[in-house]
Amino acid sequence: MENKLRSEVQQQAHEHSCKLLLNCYIRELALEKKSDIRINPNTLMYAVAFQASGVTLTGQLSYYSAMGEHEYLSMESGGEAVHYRDLVRWIICELSGDESQEASSDQHGMPKSAMEMKRSLEAENVHPLNGNTGRLETAYARDFAQKVDNSVGNLTLYIEQAAGLDIHDYRTSEQSLLYGHPFHPFPKNSKGFSEQDVQKYSPELRTSFQLCYIAVRQDVYVQEWVDDEAVMDLHDLLRSHVEPMLKEKSEMYGLLPVHPWQYTYISQLTEIQHYIRDGKLILLGSAGPTVYPTSSVRTVYVPAWNCNIKLSLNMQITNMIRTNSAEQMRRTLDASAYVRQHDCFGAELNTHIAYETGVATCAFDDEELTSLLTIAYRPIEFDIENTYVLSSLVEAPLPGMQSRLMTMLGGGRDIAERWMDRYLACSLLPIVRAAGEKGIHFEAHLQNTLVTLKDGLPVDFIVRDLEGVSVDEELIREKDRGASDLLFYSREKAWARTSYYFIVNHLGSLIHVLARDVNVPEAHFWKRVREVLVEELGRTGNEYVQHLLTTEAFLAKQNLVSCLRGISQTPAYVPVSNPMKRIGSEVRGSRGIQG
Incomplete structure (x- = not known):
């Protein structure tokens, strides 16, 4: 019975991932490959030709989406059901021979104004392609396939262990995003987490844990708050844990909360070990209230302190490393100040902003190292029950x-x-x-x-x-x-x-x-x-x-x-x-x- 259930779950994860990949491909390449992508909204039949692989994908939709978020009844090639790895392989082959979109977009009917804005948005970007021709590098293709596999594996686990759990408040809604972005090829990729890490730290599995803490000597500790009322005094909140460890040195240090995975990761870094030997950092271990990872994985909800904390995780969630750079945090605090000063939604009684009110970090010479420990506080000022x-x-x-x-x-x-x-x-x-x-x-x-x-x-x-x-x-x-x-x-x-x-x-x-x-x-x-x-x-x-x-x-x-x-x-x-x-x-x- 368990094997049958596992098989059904795997099939559901597989079919959902096929839908994601095909919807992404159709939306993103429809203009370039107009003759290869055919969808009939009336009959709900579709066909997608992958010329480089010499195959055509056919089937029927259960729902046609004007915005491209189609639902599928069937997906076949040559009378055989399609596996998501087939789709990955065909997509990679198809894009490996493409010239850059910049060269061909005008020929395919893009509205001029949209084309101009597209060029404006991308004008400053230098794309790391082979000779900038749009051809794929092998490393990117291999990495792409691995991330799709990782996402499908995680999705299988989430459906198996958490599908059907109800949501009834803020916390459970944060921990119920099982499938993720409908137009991303691997929305549940968490490259860097081991299987055990996924079980311990994935919000989809309704996990909870304690944070770890690091004491940072005041000469390298930096914190900034939007105003004095926003300041969170972690010394006071964690006094019973911190004072026995720091003793008379307590006032010489500020405190940083750290995700347990990140704590293990940074503890092994040579540079961090150097700061520990110099007495600039003291590892305090896990302490404090229970926290719940939210839909972004690295941000945690702390009910006891009525806030969220945006932590750094030096790993890939979807396709981005989730650390907090100095520029990102500067933008965050400046945006909080600017939006508040201009009373952005002041005339809107039912529209609100969840402000980031403070940032804490270490003033290391190495900005990349600093980003590994930088965090932001976001108080909760809404009805968590509803x-x-x-x-x-x-x-x-x-x-x-x-x-x-x-x-x-x-x-x-x-x-x-x-x-x-x-x-x-x-x-x-x-x-x-x-x-x-x-x-x-x-x-x-x-x-x-x-x-x-x-x-x-x-x-x-x-x-x-x-x-x-x-x-x-x-x-x-x-x-x-x-x-x-x-x-x-x-x-x-x-x-x-x-x-x-x-x-x-x-x-x-x-x-x-x-x-x-x-x-x-x-x-x-x-x-x-x-x-x-x-x-x-x-x-x-x-x-x-x-x-x-x-x-x-x-x-x-x-x-x-x-x-x-x-x-x-x-x-x-x-x-x-x-x-x-x-x-x-x-x-x-x-x-x-x-x-």
Whole structure:
């Protein structure tokens, strides 16, 4: 019986991973390989030819997604079911012979304005390709395949051990993101964790543990807070553990919390051993309250202190090393200060920000070493009993089931429409107002946003992780010129972040899930979004709203292509057709924003 169950779980993880890989490939390469990718929205039949491998993938969709988040009934090649490793191999072969997208994009019908913004976003990026021709390096291809394997293995474990667990509050929602980003080729990759580490530290398995702590001598200890009221005194909070170890030296040291995995890792580093011998660092071991890893893995929720702590982990979650650089932390604190000073959502009663209020680290000469120990504090000021991470609500407890959100609502189209209307009022509209009136933009993707529900309906919307804030340099007031240059971007670049993270990533997946679960086309809910924006445009004349209604396409990250080509830090982009442009009559004109 156990073997049969394991086999079923493996099949579910395998099929989900095939869906991710194929949806990424179709979205990211549809313009370049128009003749090789055919999908019929009416018959739900599809065919994808991989010319380099001489194979054609065919099958039927169970749901056609206008934004590309298709659901599949079947996936075959030559009458045989397709394995995810087949897909990996075909994709790698197909991209190995490609020339760079820059050379061919204009030939494939990309809207000129989207093309211009794409070039603007990527102009400063130097892609580490062979001769910059777009051909894959063998090391990137091998690494890509290994990360897909790692992600599938983790997903299998999560489905086996945690699928079906309910979510009923903030903590359980943070620990229920089993499947992850729907447009990433390996969203559950955690390269660097051993099998035992995965069991101990994965939030998906509802784990908890104590943090470890390091005492840092004051001459190399650095902390910065947005104001005096925000300061967390770890000495006071951990006095019973720290004072017996430090004794009369207690006041000579500041304290840093460290993830247990990171603690083991850094303890073995030669440079750290040198600082320990000099008395600049003292390893204090594990102590303090129980913490719960959240959906980002390296950020932990500390109920006893009513905060989250963004820790450093020198390992890959998805495709990025999760340490906290000096630049990232500078951006975070400067963004917290700037957004507070400008009372960003002051007029929005149901829209809030989870601020990072402090950063602590070591002042080592080696910045890379410093980033291994840098952490940020984020207090919790919302209702933990009724607040949820959006990314967990849109997931299903098992592939093929309806989303947790629709299960919570327990109804059909009417309640889904009411939910969406309430949600747009406290999320989309305040975000476009902040952009239009104050030039403040957020990376408000599904994992960076929370919603508080009452009787199932949204009453509060919360944005977090302010490292992603960008400010339109054209709207900076003279007195703000002294703020960090790290926050200021051209209007096009700032708006591209908002339009991708909130419109494409966030609303795109939310609408897909609602439409799929109530069995209507996604256009049904995009029409409601459009109606809300038309009304807002008539009331405010907001140029960003006008852009949302009139642009031909939005730009989306090419996660698959960027991972394969080793450019995840400076990703490539692809235009995704604007569903609101196709619905109803056009809003006349466009001003101020390209795209």
